[in-house]
Amino acid sequence: MANLQSYFTSFHDAIKLDYDDNKELRDKRDELLEILKENMPSDAGSFSIFHQGSYAMHTGIKSLDRGDYDIDVGLLFSISNVDYPNPVTVKKWVYDALKKKYENVEMKQPCVSVKFEGEGERNYHVDFAVYADSDDDNDTFLARGKLSSNAENRCWEESDPKTLVNDIKNHLSDSKDREQFRRTIRYLKRWKDYKFKGQVNRPTGIGLTVAALTHFQAKSTHDWFSNTKMYNDLEALENFAQNMLNAFVWVMSEKGEWEQRLRVYLPTPPYNDIYAKMTGNQMIDFKEKLDCLLEKIQKAKNETDPVAACKLLEEEFGDDFPVPEESATAQKRGPAILADHSSA
Template identity: 25%
Template sequence: MSCAARLFNSKSDQSLYARITPSADQFATQQARWNDLADFLKSRLKDDAGYPMSTWLQGSYKFDTQIRPWKSGAKFDIDLGLYFEWAGDDDEGDYEPAGFKELVQNALLDYAEDAENDATGVEEPKERCCRISFRPDFHIDVPCYHLDRGADRRALATETRGWEASDPKAIYKWFKDLLPDQADRAQLRRLVCYFKMWAALKIKDAAARPSSIMLTVLVAQAFGDLDRSALADDDDLLEKTITVVADTLDGDGAVPNPADPAEDLNRLDADATSAFRARLREFIDTARRANAATSEESAAEIWTEAFEHFFPMPEDLAAESYEGGQASVGKGTALVAYAFDPQIYVRAESKDNASYVREGVNEIGVIVKNCSIHFELMNAAQLPAGASVRWTVRNRGHEAWSKNDIGHFAGAELTADEQSAYNGNHAMDVAVYQWGRIIGRRRVEITVRGGVMPPRHKPNKRIFRRR
């Protein structure tokens, strides 16, 4: 029986699901921008091309499976389909497919020139779409299509391959109709988000990473095939879903589009597909060990192997939830007595004022921004044979989250060095392993308040004058 369900999904804004999905503010910013861009493109291209125009959101935003950028500097992704409408065959249009894409590209360039639109640039056209980026942290891909509305048929304009049969609406309808129960659909969407974040973290090369739609279909089909009568929690279901997905790919690796079985959604080459299978087997092992853990703390540390700094620790969530006025402790919240008790020396020194120093053991007082922070395992000499150390930064607060800097893996040495960049109540977690088993852990809270420390100036030399 698993013991980390509340860490996956709960009312807390520190659950895994909350940490890997956009905040309400981020969602609202994206919504306002794509709405404005859609209105602009429909009006502009109706004039330029002379066709009725329409748009349709697609991809992760439409499926409600959008994940937060997995590292600082990465961007949210939105797909806005743009449709040139005429009755008849694709080649009866006034332009070649690349010509329609060029019209879209030029319109995006003009849109980006208006400073009020917060655009940061337009990339060179991609094979299947054009892309425009926006402040602070997202881009919008704009694929364009021919739509024969009477025949309800769509074709995608590509840069070099002509018209390509593609119907994003059909696969979305398949996904939506797969599960009639709204709660089941919500849980499926969460599982898709878990898979997508795991893949982003564990497969660094984007070219070797399965596409969002491939993962969505694999997870949805596995979820639909599972006997869920005895499975309720996300962590239990995730383990079973990973297993089914891995077994599915053990054949030829093909992932047929459920809305068009002739299309293979797996565009990875043979080597990348094989590597993906191996990663899935590692994911299964992590899930099984985590779900077999006897405490919430131990399970959380194991899940961190898959989700890194995005996975919360029990301290990140309230230990108790109140229902009907009564306190009820979540399952698996018992404290664990570990064999090794890490003792951490912490020293913070302002980069702007060398006289500003704060230090302590296992804790440190409130510090200002722009400090270098040194962490050191003081009792490293007492580590048993085969022991290893893992440091993980977990950032909290509006400043860090608005920058999509939720945290990061901070190393596996006996020391770690960080800096105070954001106001908020942050944490450095250290976990000690022996032969793959957790034998100790410690959290050091780091509270940052205020701006940087002003530099210290020597007092001006006084000049004494004779009367």
């Protein structure tokens, strides 16, 4: 059995997106926030800012084309959703303020998005999710709707993005286990991007991330000589994929047909099934690709030759998964096991 941990560490380093080191993206975010403050209408009320999405959860990965970087920002307005029955009214404050400076502004169903070209081939976009307080308690509500949405497609949706971020960011008490948790999510997100590229209603990154709260288990052994944990990301991936496959259940579709589905519910309001929009056929494809991933992981796990093992994993994760040269593994053995100290 080849030891592949060092190759997983290299793979993680290649796909990890660390926003703290992405000065261009941070500068654009700050510039956009200044534009918002300067151009917000006088009756809009004040708003506070918080980060959400993979930026805040420390699970970001680089896009496959290397050309699109994004960040999700929450804008919490000090208003009551009851006073503004049409949420698009509030979103339009943000939309109009940004349009005064930028042309490429779009109001999407869950957010207002600004796209712009960076230096070289990099493109950036910042998504602003708009929230309001409730009259009765500390609940927050997400403004959903587009400029052209009719009344049926506009609503205030109860949401608790801050708690969701904290639940994921602080999952697991052991900091090293948490690092493996984040690495494994990143691996699965890259697998998803690679295997479902261009597919409508494909498995989402947030779906895999929330699934990890239930289905991930840290995998390591203890080295008594150095008194450190030796992490095995291959086994963590194997266990995660197996647990998700085991979680598929037979349900009756709206068409009255039985189908297998993986249900992943948000642990915070609105408590919805993140994968509800995937069709029965898309779920079949999801399960089949998970089965294939698990099969390749298990074959790689049983390989004595690290070259052959890494080639199997490269088929699932793409070219960023390193494959060693034959000459470097002439004895059919992987590199010595090392404690993983990579940042998550």
